[in-house]
Amino acid sequence: MTNLTPELLRAIREAGDEPVRLEDPDSRDRYVLIPADQYDRLLALADARERSAWLDRSEEAAKAWMRENPY
Structure with a gap:
C-alpha cells in the first residue's frame, strides 16, 4: 500500500466530507480519492x-x- 504524502493529507483535511479530485499533469487523467x-x-x-x-x-x-x- 502506498502512503499519502503530506500534500494529499492536507487536501483530504481541507476537503472535509467531499472527495478529493486529482489530475495527472502529464496525462491529464483525473482521479477521485475517497x-x-x-x-x-x-x-x-x-x-x-x-x-x-x-x-x-x-x-x-x-x-x-x-x-x-x-x-
Missing part, C-alpha cells in the same frame, strides 16, 4: 446491481425458452 469504506460500499452496490441485472436476464431467457418450448 475513503476506503466508501469505496467498499460502492463496490458492494455495483456488485448487487450486476447480480440483479444477471437475474433479470436469466429470467427473461427462461421465459423465452418456455415460450419456444411449450409442453
Whole structure:
C-alpha cells in the first residue's frame, strides 16, 4: 500500500466530507480519492446491481425458452 504524502493529507483535511479530485499533469487523467469504506460500499452496490441485472436476464431467457418450448 502506498502512503499519502503530506500534500494529499492536507487536501483530504481541507476537503472535509467531499472527495478529493486529482489530475495527472502529464496525462491529464483525473482521479477521485475517497475513503476506503466508501469505496467498499460502492463496490458492494455495483456488485448487487450486476447480480440483479444477471437475474433479470436469466429470467427473461427462461421465459423465452418456455415460450419456444411449450409442453
